Amino acid sequence: MVSPVFVGRDDALAALAGAWQTAVGAPAVALVAGEAGIGKSRLVTEFEHALDLPVRMVRGACAEFGGEGLAYAPFVAVLRRLVREGAAAAGRYRELARWFPELGEVPEAQPGEQRPLSGKHRLYEEVLALVEEVAAARPVVVAVEDLHWADAASRELFAFLARNLTQPGVLLLATYRLGGAGAGQLGPLLSELARGPRTTTLRLPRLTEGHVGLQLAAILGTAPDAATVHRVHRRSDGNPLFVEALAHGDSHTPDSLRELLLRAPRALPSPARLLLSLVSAGGDFVTHRLLESVADESGPELDALLRPLVDQGLLVTADDGYGFRHALIRQAVYEDLLPGERIRLHTRYAEALRDSDAYAELAAHTYAAGDHERALAFAYRAAHRARRSYAYDEQRRMLERVLDLWDRVRDPSAALGTGPSGTGPFDIGPLDSGPRGADLVGVLTEAAEACMFSGDYRRGIDHATAGLAAVDERRAPERAALLLEHRGRLRHRLGGTGNADFDHALRLLPDDVGNVLRGRVLGVMAMGLLPDADAARWAFDEALRIGRHTGDATVTVRGLLGTGARDGDLGALAEARGLAERLDSHDLLLTVPMYEAMVHTRTGEHRRGVDAALDGLRRARRSGLGLSRGADLACYAAHGLILTGRWDEATALLDEALAEDPPPAARQHLRRLVGRLALCRGDVAAAATAASGPADALRSTGLLQHYQLVCLLAVAQGDPEEADRVLGRTLADPWFTRVPSSEARSVLVTGALVQEARLDADSNGPTAQQAEDRRTELALLDAGLPEYGRLDRARRSHLHALLRGGGWQQAVSAWRELGQPYHLAQCLLRAGRSALAAGDLTGGSAQFEEAAELADSLGAAPLSRRIALAAGQAPASHGAPPARPAEGADAPGTAHGTARLTAREHEVLLLIAEGLSNRQIAGRLHISPSTAGVHVSHILAKLGASTRTRAAAIAHRQGWTAAAPPE
Incomplete structure (x- = not known):
């Protein structure tokens, strides 16, 4: 029983009204979250009723279909309504019908007319243009319900609209469930x-107990007694859906939610109950036309059966069909079906849809009906449609249904x-890459590639391995070589090495400059050999030679990327980008910004590297x-943001990338960057957490950088x-001698810092001599490395200054030129110390001041403390430090000792001297951040x-950090 009164949501309705007022001036977004049954859909309905004319709401829902969201499912209903709203201009959006056949047939091109290039960007741009054109004529709310069940493609389209809408009068509204299946992907x-x-x-x-009482009164038509309200509130825990289920219950009401939800359906007359079961087998939404084609009744008889289901709140009407008021109800009704009933109902749907192109739905229904032959065929077609829509995870799921x-x-x-040959009634054209074939090897090859694009590398390796077991490499060497190439790339991306697979593939192919597949294998092999440039050189050069000879753009791009990375040749990278943009291979196209970011970083063009990585x-x-190439690009972007001092942006990007659950190698890289940032900010516990766990997913440069984090963490x-x-162990690792000099030299800088810490701990004992020996080793290793670009030059200057104890101005200049504030502040601190030691008090103070401002702006608490301590130890004048306040003298104050600090202010000053931020001070003293700021x-x-650092320096100099101020 549904409450006719909307209870307990006045604040939520007011907030949505406020969101709409924001949207009147500029497009806005509203997100409604809550647990299952909490009333998200009811809130949207009430909000729709509250909207003033001429505002129009268009709604679409994400369907939970056997645990798999269908690509773009919520936007089909939305687009159908929008096309009707913009009927006069609908012809200009005819390309949408290519993606959403439910919208109608695609008009034939007129003679001489050139169709625009198709692609995902075209789809998104047309949806965006349609929404804005409709909104220009009439304000609109676009509501997407149950976003937690949305497939990746639908989530991306929703995000695209949120980023790119500019037309006022548009509110994007989404509801999603907290917790449960699909929530983590959001x-x-x-x-x-x-x-x-x-x-x-x-x-x-x-709901509170009072609200539950109001809800029960609305349902029952009379105010319940206090005991009933208390009992229902306790058992429902304030969930409105459970309150509805418990409203007419007594002490014998079943505890199982499923039983509660089935109480009303089981009380229906048999025809209505059968119809409700039929709707449950159709998913969360069934159009009236489809329902009429599968139901025993039609016309007025069907309407008569539907009316009580709608009136009792089991079903709701939406657009031109019906859905369950809550997914929990649909799930309970569906699970209550007997096996034979499920088969018969799914068979009806499959027969009703057999002449449509709703392949994913057909695959689901025929599979559930036990019609394996047709389920296999429909799943295969659905996989290829998903690939064309860039919904790679759905493609993988559909192909795995085929394999199952x-x-x-x-x-x-x-x-x-x-x-x-690609002939037959289910032919959908040639694949974009790889040998065409619908045999087992072909499907496994496609599945391995889909896993590569979706980021599920382990599963992809399994599919490639199964394909290799099924193929006869003597009769079909190229098919075996392609599977080996896929498996090698998957192993490389997982964090291992695919060299054995690449070598095997090359042995199967003729050593012929005209063999394109050989060129492709060489190209990906060379990428896997990086950052060992010497090992990769031959493979890249040979790939480029084959690419130029055959004219194959894919091979040429891979060769050009190697040349650009090896030689820092931006012209080669630009040529690679131009070629890649003309290919239908987003994976290859997105490899280009990875190499651009790599080269820009090594040459010191950090901002250009960040821009390239973020654009990619x-x-x-x-x-x-997003989970394959996107995860790698997030690593490059976050690294560049850290180098350029944009730490807050880096933190947000790292959190976002890790929340997507990226593949192991990318996850380890991202965690290492999180740990390095935490260490710079003084959060040793967070750094230790980030550095924990096995590093087996890392390789080459990433492994060495992990070692650096562990070294600095130990210090x-x-x-x-x-x-x-x-x-x-790091210096003895074989990768150390094979990575680019700038990466190797970064390890040496870390090593020099470690030796400095050892000498600080034991300047005269046996450790001191061991530290000096290690410093000599570091210097010898540095002498054997070439110098590659401005970043490498700055690291070399930094290393030499650490090892020699001088030359800090050169290091300062190098880091200043690169715009790396953290390293600049480190070197300014040491340059300030050197200036003071030489008697240059003015120069030393200036260096400390600049270093302090940089460290404070970054939030680098440990560095701020070291700078404050160094500044506090500097002579105040004429080389004589001021005396510490005597017992009973003035407490800390201004330079003239005229203003006293309160006891609380002294506490805060001690924490400032520790390098804590206002928020951290507030947490330590249990006060608000604003009070801490005051x-x-x-x-x-x-x-x-x-500055805060100057205050800390005064505290250190006066000795106030050692004891409480005198009373």
């Missing part, structure tokens, strides 16, 4: 949307209706490659000897200090 999207300046986020709470059914069908190749990341997410934890042991402002004013 993390990156929700994080991105929540940062928008015009985003309203609501989380619907459970392969041995259950007598002649699976015949069932697919296509052989190696946006493309990856639009192209369905921060006060164990420089453990740091040196890790350093020894204290800091008072302290700076009383001390006459322009």
Whole structure:
């Protein structure tokens, strides 16, 4: 029984009204979150009723269909309504019908007319243009319900609209479930949307006992007694759906939610109950036309059966069909069906849809009906449609459905209706790459490639391995070579090495400059050999030679990428980008910005590297490659953001990328960057967490950088000897001598810092001599390395200054030129110390001041503390430090000692000296951040200090950090 009164959601409705007022001036987003049954859909309905004319709401829902969301499912209903709204201009959006056949037939091209290039960007742009054109004529709310069940493609389209809408009068509204299946996949999207300046986020709470009483009164028509309200509230825990189920219950009401949800359906007359079961087998939404074609009744008889289901709130009407008021109800009704009933109902749907092109739905229904032969054929067609829509994860799922059914069908190749020639009733044209064939090897090859694009590398390796077991490499060497290439790439991306597979593939192919497949294998092999440039050189050169000879753009691009990375040749990378943009291979196209970011970083063009990586990341997410190439690009972008001092942006990007659950190698790289940032900010515990766990997913440069993090973490934890042991293993790692000099030299800089920590801990004992010996080893290793670009030059200057104890101005100049604030602040600190040691008090103070400003702006707490300590130890004048205040003298104050600090202000000053931020101070003292900020402002004013670091320096110099101020 549904409450006729909407209870307990006045604040939520007001918030949505506020979101709409925001949308009147500029497009806005509203997100409504809550647990299952909390009333998200009811809130949207009530909001729709509250909208003033001429505002129009168009709604679409994401369907949970056997645990798999269907590509673009929520936008089909939305687009159908929008096309009707913009009927006068609908002809201009005819390309949408290519993607959504439900919208109608695609008009034939007129003589001489050139169709625009198709692609995912075209789809998104047409949807965007249609929404804006409709909104220009009449304000619109686009509501997508149950976003937690959305497939990756639908999530990407929703994000694209949120980013790119400019027309006022558009509100994007989404509901999603907290927890449960699919919720984890929403993390990156929700994080991105929540940062928008015009985003309203609501989380619907459970109802209070008072609200439950109001809901029960509305349902029952009379106020219930207090005991009943208390009992229902306790058992429902304030969930409105459970309250409805418990409204007419008594002490014998079943505890099982499923039983509660089935109470009303089981009380229906038999015809209505059968109809409800039929709707449950159709998914969360069934059009009236489809329902009429599968039901026993039609016309007025069907309407008569539907009316009580709608009136009782079991079904709701939406657009031109019906859906369950809540997914839990549909699930309970469906699970209550007997096996034979399910088969019969799914058979009806399959027969009703047999002449349509709803392949994914047909695959699901025929599979559930036990019609394996047709399920296999429809799943195969659905996989290819998903590939064309860049919905690679759905493609993988559909192909795995094909593989699951392969041995259950007598002649699976015949069932697919296509052989190696690509003929038959289910033919959908040639694949974009690889040998054409609908045999088992062909499907496994496609599945391995789909896993590569979706980021599920382990599963892809399994499919490639199965394909290799099924292929006869003597009769079909090229098919075997392609599978080996796929498996080698998958192993490389997983964090291992695919060299054995690449070598095997090359042995199967003729050593012929005209063999394109050989060129492709050489290209990916060379990429896998990086960053060992010497080992990769021959393979890249040979790939480029084959590419130029055959004119194959894919091979040429791979060869050009190697040349560009090896020689820092931006012209080669630009040529590679131009060729890749003309190919229908987003994976290869998105490899280009990875190499651009790599080269820009090594040459010191960090901002250009960040721009290239971020642009590639946006493309990856639009192209369905967010978990494969996108994860790698996130690593490059975050690294560049850290180098350029954009730490908050880096943190947000790292959190977002890790929330997507990237493949192991990318996840380890991202965690290492999180750990390095945490260490710079003084959060040793977070750094230790990030550095924990096996590093077996890392290789080459990534492994060496992991070792560096572990070294620096050990130093921060006060164990420089453990740091040196890790350093020894790092220097002995075979990869150390094979990575580019700039990466190797970064390890040497870390090693020099470790030796400095060892000498600080034991400057006269046996450790001191061991540290000096290690410093000599580091210097010898550095002498054997070439110098590659400005970044490498800056690292060399830094290393030499650490080893020699001088030359800091040269290091300062190098880091300043590169615009790397953290390393610049480190070197300014040391340059300031050197200036003071030489008697240059003015120069030393200036260096400390600049270093302090940089460290404070970054939030580099440990570095800020070291700078404050060094500045506090500097002579105040004429080389004589001021005396510490005597017992009973004035407490800390200005330079003239006229203004006292309160006891609380002294506490805050101690924490400032530790390098804590206002928020951290607030947490330590259990006060609000704003109160902490007020204290800091008072302290700076009383001390006459322009920065927090200067205040800390005064505290250190006066000795106030050692004891409480005198009373």
